[in-house]
Amino acid sequence: MEYVEELYKDESRSEVYMGELGKVGCSITSEEIAHVIKELPKGKACGIDNIPAELIQSMGEKGMEIMVKLINKIYNSGYIPDDFRKSIFIPVPKVSRAQECNDFRTIALISHSSKILLHLIKRRISPIIERQLADSQMGFRKGKGTRDAIFQLRMISERVTQMNIEGVKQGKKITKGRKVYLCFVDYQKAFDRVKHSKPLR
Numbered sequence: 001m002e003y004v005e006e007l008y009k010d011e012s013r014s015e016v017y018m019g020e021l022g023k024v025g026c027s028i029t030s031e032e033i034a035h036v037i038k039e040l041p042k043g044k045a046c047g048i049d050n051i052p053a054e055l056i057q058s059m060g061e062k063g064m065e066i067m068v069k070l071i072n073k074i075y076n077s078g079y080i081p082d083d084f085r086k087s088i089f090i091p092v093p094k095v096s097r098a099q100e101c102n103d104f105r106t107i108a109l110i111s112h113s114s115k116i117l118l119h120l121i122k123r124r125i126s127p128i129i130e131r132q133l134a135d136s137q138m139g140f141r142k143g144k145g146t147r148d149a150i151f152q153l154r155m156i157s158e159r160v161t162q163m164n165i166e167g168v169k170q171g172k173k174i175t176k177g178r179k180v181y182l183c184f185v186d187y188q189k190a191f192d193r194v195k196h197s198k199p200l201r
Contacts, residue, residue: 027072027075027076028068028071028072028075028120029068030064030065030068032120032123033064033067033068033071033116033120034064036116036119036120036123037056037057037067037116038057039119040053040056040057040112040115040116041053042054042057044112045109046109046111046112047086047087047088047109047110047111047112047114048083048086048087048088048109048110048111049083049111049113051111051112051113052112053112056112056113056116067113067116070113071116071117071120074117075117075120075121080117083111083113083114084110084111084113084114084117085114086110086111087108087109087110088108088109089106089107089108089109090106090107090108090109091104091105091106092104092105092106092107153182156180157180160178160179160180163178164178
């Protein structure tokens with residue numbers, strides 16, 4: 001528990017009530033919520049509320065009305081209930097015979113109700129974020145994942161090698177040849193230190 005707290009600790013973060021700031025008069029439609037609920041994967045572990053996705057997907061019209069009201073209240077007030085913020089952390093060993101905390105990665109089980117809210121927010125901000133990112137930015141993006149970056153790197157490496165071989169075959173004097181330079185940055189972990197209060201530009 002102490003290890004996870006250390007990972008997500010941010011001394012500069014202050015608890016700010018977003019009640020007044022969040023009143024934008026913008027509501028989330030029942031169609032949006034229904035679409036997200038339908039896309040929730042089945043058979044996944046429950047969060048702290050112990051409510052499976054299948055139960056939410058099978059709720060009737062009355063249940064949908066309550067969900068729409070709850071989600072919009074959270075969205076417009078900016079206040080997230082404690083039940084939505086609580087997670088169950090499960091340590092998963094990265095190596096065999098893991099002993100130290102660093103030998104584990106943690107996965108968090110959050111409630112499916114919280115997932116609905118997070119998916120809705122993601123759907124709304126993704127187009128805005130995409131406009132801010134350069135074409136070279138890859139990873140965690142639709143159609144531009146890590147595999148695409150690895151493929152591009154391999155193509156560049158193979159092309160440089162091919163050009164050097166062809167130069168030698170044609171009798172050209174290649175003193176240094178073409179080179180590919182790679183730089184690997186070894187971060188301790190992805191998102192180890194998240195600055196929650198980073199100012200908006």
